[in-house]
Amino acid sequence: MISPLRSVTPSDAADVAALFDAARLRQARRLSSKTKQALAIDVGVSPAAIGQYESGVIAPRPEVVTALASALDVPVRFFATGRPLAPLDTSDAHFKSLRSTTAGQRNKALAYTEQVWELTHLLERWIQFPTVNLDIDSWSGLTRDRVRARSAAEKLRSAWGVSLDGPFPHLTRTAEANGVVVVFASFASDDEVKRISAFSTSKLSRPIVVTPPDRVDDVFTHRFNLAHELGHFVLHEDGVHGDIEIEREADRFAGELLMPEKPMRTLLGPRVEWDRLAKLSQVWGVAIKSLIFRSRQLDIISDASARRAYQRLETMKSSGLIKPSPTARYEGEMPVLLKRAYEYAESQGADIASIAAELAWHPARVRELLRSGDERPKLTALL
Template identity: 50%
Template sequence: MSTPDPTRSFTSVGAVPAGPSPQAVADAFDPARLTQARQLAALTKKDLAERIGVTPAAVGQYETGMTRPRPDLIPRLADTLGVPTAFFLTGRPHGKLDGSTAHFRSLRSTRAHQRAKAVAFVEQVWELTYALEKQVRLPHVELPGFSGGEVHSGVEVPREPALAARALRHLWGLGSGPVSHIVRHMEAHGIIVVFPPPDEDATTVDAFSTSQLPRPIVVLTANRFDDIHRYRFTAAHELGHLVLHGDAASGDSQQEREADVFAAEFLTPRDSILPELPTRLDLRRLVALKHTWGVSVDSLLYRCREVGLISDSAAGRAYQRLKTLRDQPGFAPEPISDYPGEQPVLLRQAFDLAIAETGLTMAKLATQLAWHASRVRELLGESDQRPTLRVV
């Protein structure tokens, strides 16, 4: 008679293994996974301690590795944090990220627990990317200055933001005209772009990026400002951080200004847009240019002031007038959902290819990651296909 495997538990005699036993998880407990799961759940150590019936000091000791949770606490931890018990096992690749190296679009309004949750989310995005890269070959990273992984462009660009934007346009073969589908261009050059699952924190954290993992990652929040033109500028802003500030700690207001300059030049090169801008304030002309170049009227108005076509006082009056036109055609926000080319697809397409070519399934991928399948679907951008039961 064979010896039972202590790392497996069974729901009944002859049942399919349900996962590692609580004792096995306690014996091979990874403290960093507890921290990651707690941050993803946006819980403090005190919050978690109250829910599982221990002291905050005990949770702190679990996370530092000083002590390990008792086996009877493992199921409670998993239920409270919404992860499988196997999530806490050591041995899986973990893309640990220092939060100080992530560039947040709205750093001042982003609270510490929101940043921690965002960083943990990016770690999971990398883990999903890594798992998919074992199945399919993703586009090479073609990003000046990036050296976080096995491949990099080897191309250096000027540190001055506008010059760097022009250099990247040249490297990517974008010419001097409007950039269609900026997100698709980013993905085609090896940058991972994702939407976070919708929740209350996603409405506060605007966007963020990092180049400190083996692939550069940009997180764009679609539902905070559901406007395609602001969204495209934000994507270009984060691209600027990746190019200009990949080796610098975040939080510098000068970096934010430089990323804005990069974004403006990347989307509307000065030499190309200048001949098209009106020499006097003309909102109808700016609306037409908005649709041609894919940038907001506000951004074009700023460009007019920046190049000296209108005075600061005239620009101020124009901005005030724009506030009264926000709900009018041509000035109202345009939903991001109306522009499929600006929505991330790289990870989802990699998964679909892996299904077709290697036999990967959602269940296999979830098991490799030690996540619930619903979490994998969230990060792949796949909506829940189950029918909704409505009780009437």
């Protein structure tokens, strides 16, 4: 059993006030989606005081520390210094839907990712995670031209042992096997983060991709979003986050990774044949809409044909003929890295309570971050 917070064990609010970590207050407030003004009202201080606490100008009094913990739903000792922390800001992450999100939504996502890293960092005490195999430095130097995305996608397939001409099986599991942490973010059920489709960062000790659960109701959407974020990792380490051209290039990379040009030119015909597209969708793990787009991108069909196909596709979706396929049905697309790391830690004597104590979180928070896999109950016996 691990002993919680060996270096710092504050016994009450007075001790925590003496060891107050301003960055922890900022993290907790961002996770709660509270403004400084809203938190100030909850706690009974001025917004200026909250700003001073977060900037480290002054530390809150013990009674204020207790009130902050209550308002932000964290243990009092959450605010004590002495634990690993990797602060992120907007320039450290790629948001697939940056322009449709608010600063508060992005800050909440960033704070969540910080905690994903903290849990990962702690679990690495028991188990060696897969080596990160992205080779960002060499790929980011590719010449920025129209074949750059294709070259990077081919290099990634080769590096990960995937055929250049066939479907990309189990994208999520393969990414995890190459050191990428993939998480389905439980916070995304909140209305304020519904617009976030996916985001990622490569600024920490290992790359992390976070996807809200409502975006994984369709496995094809999830696979494309993950491929998009992988494109950022291999092409845009130093790019301007949110730049429209960078986002377009990440989309091109995703298309090339999941639908390589050579086989697509053979498989996609000059006529939009729906039965063919439906079969290709299942075999290649991409949406029918993506196949239509790829057909147009490769000049296999005309703009007019593509427009008609999109219209017909929406009609078929509206009538229920084409329905999304939940990611949970596809084992290889469900993230398991953190869950399996915890299972090993558990075999060595750790448990949810002890890990929560070390992180100074509520146990429910640890469970949330480990709940990235398929939570459906398993049928173990028929009789």
